[in-house]
Amino acid sequence: MAALTPELLALQLLVGLALGAIYVLLAFGLSLIFGMLTVVNFAHGAFYMLGAYVAFAVAGLTGNFWLCLACAPVVLGLIGYGVERFLVSPLYGRGIDYPLLLTFGLSYVLVEAVRIIFGKQGYPFDSPAALAGSVEILGNYFPLYRLFVVAATGTIVLALWLFVEWTNFGLIIRAGARDPEILRVLGIDVGRVWRLVFALGTAIAAMAGVLAAPLQGVTPEMGDSMLIESFVVTVVGGMGSLGGAVLAGLLVGLVVSLTSVVAPELAKLSIYALMAAVLLIRPQGLFGRAGLLG
Amino acid sequence: MLEVKDLQAWYGPGHALQGVSLEVRPREIVALIGRNGAGKTTTLKTIMGLIPRCQGSVLFEERELLGLPTHRRFALGLAYVPEQRRIVPGLSVRDNLRLGMLADTRGGHEAARIDRIAEVFPRLKERLAQEAVTLSGGEQQMLAIARAIVSQPKLVMLDEPSEGIMPVLVDEIFELFKKMRRDGQAILLVEQNVELALEVADRAYIIDQGRIVHHAAAAELLADEAIKERYCAV
Numbered sequence: 001m002a003a004l005t006p007e008l009l010a011l012q013l014l015v016g017l018a019l020g021a022i023y024v025l026l027a028f029g030l031s032l033i034f035g036m037l038t039v040v041n042f043a044h045g046a047f048y049m050l051g052a053y054v055a056f057a058v059a060g061l062t063g064n065f066w067l068c069l070a071c072a073p074v075v076l077g078l079i080g081y082g083v084e085r086f087l088v089s090p091l092y093g094r095g096i097d098y099p100l101l102l103t104f105g106l107s108y109v110l111v112e113a114v115r116i117i118f119g120k121q122g123y124p125f126d127s128p129a130a131l132a133g134s135v136e137i138l139g140n141y142f143p144l145y146r147l148f149v150v151a152a153t154g155t156i157v158l159a160l161w162l163f164v165e166w167t168n169f170g171l172i173i174r175a176g177a178r179d180p181e182i183l184r185v186l187g188i189d190v191g192r193v194w195r196l197v198f199a200l201g202t203a204i205a206a207m208a209g210v211l212a213a214p215l216q217g218v219t220p221e222m223g224d225s226m227l228i229e230s231f232v233v234t235v236v237g238g239m240g241s242l243g244g245a246v247l248a249g250l251l252v253g254l255v256v257s258l259t260s261v262v263a264p265e266l267a268k269l270s271i272y273a274l275m276a277a278v279l280l281i282r283p284q285g286l287f288g289r290a291g292l293l294g
Numbered sequence: 295m296l297e298v299k300d301l302q303a304w305y306g307p308g309h310a311l312q313g314v315s316l317e318v319r320p321r322e323i324v325a326l327i328g329r330n331g332a333g334k335t336t337t338l339k340t341i342m343g344l345i346p347r348c349q350g351s352v353l354f355e356e357r358e359l360l361g362l363p364t365h366r367r368f369a370l371g372l373a374y375v376p377e378q379r380r381i382v383p384g385l386s387v388r389d390n391l392r393l394g395m396l397a398d399t400r401g402g403h404e405a406a407r408i409d410r411i412a413e414v415f416p417r418l419k420e421r422l423a424q425e426a427v428t429l430s431g432g433e434q435q436m437l438a439i440a441r442a443i444v445s446q447p448k449l450v451m452l453d454e455p456s457e458g459i460m461p462v463l464v465d466e467i468f469e470l471f472k473k474m475r476r477d478g479q480a481i482l483l484v485e486q487n488v489e490l491a492l493e494v495a496d497r498a499y500i501i502d503q504g505r506i507v508h509h510a511a512a513a514e515l516l517a518d519e520a521i522k523e524r525y526c527a528v
Contacts, residue, residue: 168392168396171385171389171392171393171396172393172396174382174384174385174389175382175385175389175393178382178383178384179380179382181344181376181380182376182380182382182393183393184343184344184363184364184365185342185344185364185368185373185374185376185442186368186393186394186396186397186441186442187364187365187368187369187396187397187398187445188365188396188397189363189365190365191363
């Protein structure tokens, strides 16, 4: 066990925030899709992985990280749009388990397809040259790329918040999570809204994949454990709550990273301990509304 | 302008509408009355496209509506104020009003339209920033109506607009219906309070067990105690 010096603590806090940032982005999409469409999207981890692989392919062609960050969400947004349109939407009105099983199967198909195309082994993914190395803050050295991940996530979350609070489409999102039928009655094509929301959630997952790639490399299975942990985050934050996703994502990231200093073997377990503790006190999650699935 | 012919609809296993025919002409208030469970709400929902299993014909200005999704029916000038008002919780009065303007592309500037509709509903004007669920029942009903008519539909269908509302506000709302008729809108009104509905309506249909069983001028029905007793007594 390493001695927990202030320097190490500060570093682990940043590591935890960066990990938490990835959780935030994944949970945000999961929560948005669940809140609007009542779809428990088990393909979200596979979309995250695909985003990283699109970035890997673009990086191989151009070597430009910023282009990766721009391309992956666009490509995955289109894929998400198509998945909702042709696979998920025919299942509406049949109960929550149908889209759950469909996306569960889809994630296997996507992971296997990536194994066939790119091979079973993973690849390292270089962080962009401009963000390599460390920066000194108050006498401590922090890896620049992790700071960037936290800042980029903060920017994305802020942009999404402004979008949801201040645009017409955001108003539709806020109302549609509560009462989709009244939107129909008021002339809004709810089916189209749902396709766009699914595409948006998928695009955010892709951005999370690109941001995570330099931290852990790309592998076909990189989305598997992230998906489960992101579900834990949405449960802790409250299913369908966007603010809850942000708070819970950062909380889980910090708990994992701090536990891994004190007792590395308990790091992953700590996520579930946190979930159990939160659910015992608040069964609907930190910000959830009770009975959303009822 | 609205012609419903032999409309049938199914709710789960139940055959809820078994041949409803009715007509609403321009600048007319038509009441649809009957007991609980007679098929009043289902009739409105089917016209609006919210009941998937249905057959028959619903012509709106000579266009067949059956088969069109709900949002397309709205775009043709059909509005619907559902039972229980369905104000969206968590949104302000202003945002609830904005919901009614999103699909209407002809509308013009948002702030100007909110001002215009607030002139019609002075009670809402003072409360635009307030969270909508904090309004009284009657004010929520006004908001629901305002939200439905801000896009200036040609025909407005209302389901139980007087339900659970203070009498003074009920009067205000029914005065508004007369004004809407003067301004050229048609109204199809479902109402539990039969006397109230017949006083404002031009004509009325009585529905029972999913069928239209009687149809007459409202004034005539208002005087006919036997019919009212037979089909509308709770």
